[in-house]
Amino acid sequence: MSEEGATATPTVGEEEVVDYTKRIVDSVPYPAVGPMPADLLWDENKKPRVNNVKDWLFREGRLSIADLEEILERTTSIFCKEPTLLQVQSPITICGDVHGQYYDLVKLLEVGGEPSETNYLFLGDYVDRGMFSIECVILLYCYKILYPETFFLIRGNHECRHLTEYFTFKEECRVKYGDEIYELVMESFDALPLAAVMNGQFLCVHGGISPSITSLDSIMEIDRFMEPPQSGPMCDLMWADPIEDFDNDEETTFTFNEARGCSYSYGFSAVCDFLNRNNLTCLIRAHEAQDLGYKMYKRNPKNKFPTVITLFSAPNYLDAYGNKGAVMRYSKNVMNIRQFQWQPHPYWLPNFMDVLTWSAPFVAEKVAEILLAILKICDDEDKSAEEKEAEKLARRQAIRQKVLLVGKLARMYGVLVHEREAIMQLKGFSDGHIPRGLLQAGSEAIHECIGNFQKAKAADRQNEKRPAAPVPFKRSTSSSAALQAAMLQRQNSSPHHLVLTPLGSTPLIEEDSSSSSS
Numbered sequence: 409m410s411e412e413g414a415t416a417t418p419t420v421g422e423e424e425v426v427d428y429t430k431r432i433v434d435s436v437p438y439p440a441v442g443p444m445p446a447d448l449l450w451d452e453n454k455k456p457r458v459n460n461v462k463d464w465l466f467r468e469g470r471l472s473i474a475d476l477e478e479i480l481e482r483t484t485s486i487f488c489k490e491p492t493l494l495q496v497q498s499p500i501t502i503c504g505d506v507h508g509q510y511y512d513l514v515k516l517l518e519v520g521g522e523p524s525e526t527n528y529l530f531l532g533d534y535v536d537r538g539m540f541s542i543e544c545v546i547l548l549y550c551y552k553i554l555y556p557e558t559f560f561l562i563r564g565n566h567e568c569r570h571l572t573e574y575f576t577f578k579e580e581c582r583v584k585y586g587d588e589i590y591e592l593v594m595e596s597f598d599a600l601p602l603a604a605v606m607n608g609q610f611l612c613v614h615g616g617i618s619p620s621i622t623s624l625d626s627i628m629e630i631d632r633f634m635e636p637p638q639s640g641p642m643c644d645l646m647w648a649d650p651i652e653d654f655d656n657d658e659e660t661t662f663t664f665n666e667a668r669g670c671s672y673s674y675g676f677s678a679v680c681d682f683l684n685r686n687n688l689t690c691l692i693r694a695h696e697a698q699d700l701g702y703k704m705y706k707r708n709p710k711n712k713f714p715t716v717i718t719l720f721s722a723p724n725y726l727d728a729y730g731n732k733g734a735v736m737r738y739s740k741n742v743m744n745i746r747q748f749q750w751q752p753h754p755y756w757l758p759n760f761m762d763v764l765t766w767s768a769p770f771v772a773e774k775v776a777e778i779l780l781a782i783l784k785i786c787d788d789e790d791k792s793a794e795e796k797e798a799e800k801l802a803r804r805q806a807i808r809q810k811v812l813l814v815g816k817l818a819r820m821y822g823v824l825v826h827e828r829e830a831i832m833q834l835k836g837f838s839d840g841h842i843p844r845g846l847l848q849a850g851s852e853a854i855h856e857c858i859g860n861f862q863k864a865k866a867a868d869r870q871n872e873k874r875p876a877a878p879v880p881f882k883r884s885t886s887s888s889a890a891l892q893a894a895m896l897q898r899q900n901s902s903p904h905h906l907v908l909t910p911l912g913s914t915p916l917i918e919e920d921s922s923s924s925s926s
């Protein structure tokens with residue numbers, strides 16, 4: 409694919425023909441070809457040159473399997489040494505769900521500040537749904553290797569085998585790097601911490617609190633090195649949500665979480681109880697898409713500070729929600745929400761489909777059209793045939809039915825061809841199946857299903873649930889020595905005890921819309 413060796417545009421007579429050795433749309437940059445060269449990736453101290461990595465992945469480049477294995481193994485061993493409940497300090501940028509939106513993650517890092525100069529905490533859900541999940545993992549892990557003491561990642565509900573297999577990440581790994589890399593990523597996920605306390609004041613998790621967690625010590629006691637179970641404290645930290653009527657209902661503590669099909673929904677009173685008991689100001693969590701990228705819940709009457717804040721950092725989630733992304737900056741006791749808009753990204757066919765599979769409906773439409781034409785001819789010729797009247801009628805009837813059927817088929821393929829992208833988006837929402845009857849209902853019905861935030865959210869609702877066919881409650885069967893050592897050590901050691909140093913004064917919230925960028 410070298411552009412240098414291209415010859416002059418060949419001509420036929422006077423007419424110019426397209427030269428396929430040249431770039432047709434030369435404003436689109438060339439993708440990065442081949443694995444990233446080692447000297448571009450590693451510096452002399454064998455640390456990743458993270459800006460090179462960021463650019464290389466941005467240009468759709470890949471790493472060599474060996475380099476990627478090294479990144480994954482080194483990151484896993486760092487995670488293994490971290491406690492289940494991290495202690496992080498401001499100035500810090502806290503981020504919600506990323507969901508494989510690499511081009512938005514690059515934007516997030518611009519908005520949130522240079523990781524060499526500020527601390528970071530990501531609240532999980534790095535993978536699935538978006539088509540650039542492995543790129544997100546690679547970039548975040550490179551930062552982790554570079555800044556292990558200031559750049560932090562905790563586990564979201566998507567960081568597990570069960571969901572990555574049900575959604576897109578496993579297939580993405582298979583297509584881009586192979587199954588062994590997928591397994592190594594899963595082992596790194598098994599080692600991720602589950603929660604963090606920022607400045608001794610804010611509890612940060614992916615989902616929320618749990619009826620089986622009453623103190624911060626009980627988070628530290630969780631043996632986390634495993635595929636997450638379907639219930640219990642570890643599950644709740646990653647899956648729980650605030651109840652729907654959080655701001656008005658002061659009675660409810662915990663109810664079964666219907667929307668997720670597992671874990672709990674927690675009410676204002678449960679949160680206040682937990683915060684007061686543990687001398688905390690606020691619960692910061694992610695896990696739910698927000699139109700503005702964040703949501704502040706009912707304030708604590710004691711300090712007028714929101715009891716819960718949701719952060720969501722995947723703008724225009726699934727290319728359909730039209731939402732903003734947001735991160736939280738916390739510095740010198742001032743909280744500042746920074747919103748950002750979605751960025752354009754390269755196009756992948758759904759489920760990383762190849763172009764031949766994708767174009768099959770075009771071929772089918774044409775074949776159906778040809779069949780239809782032939783059958784019509786047969787039908788016309790039939791009129792002149794000298795057969796008995798009854799036989800004639802029966803044959804006609806049979807042929808008419810075939811014509812009708814093929815005609816219906818042709819119409820369906822027609823809709824498929826013309827509305828293929830909208831349909832692909834819908835299939836992405838509904839586990840690869842097109843809702844029954846939608847193809848025959850035509851274009852308008854299809855576009856009705858892809859609309860604004862509320863409509864997209866409603867269409868996507870079933871994907872918020874924990875997928876059925878639960879995996880057996882299993883301990884990580886890691887081959888990684890670091891992971892095994894960490895598991896053994898945690899089994900044998902008694903939990904650490906936290907010393908909290910509350911800052912005394914109540915932090916301020918600074919509303920900031922000027923930092924919104926396009």
Ligand SMILES: [Mn+2]
Binds near residue numbers: 533565614694696
């Ligand atoms: Mn989530």
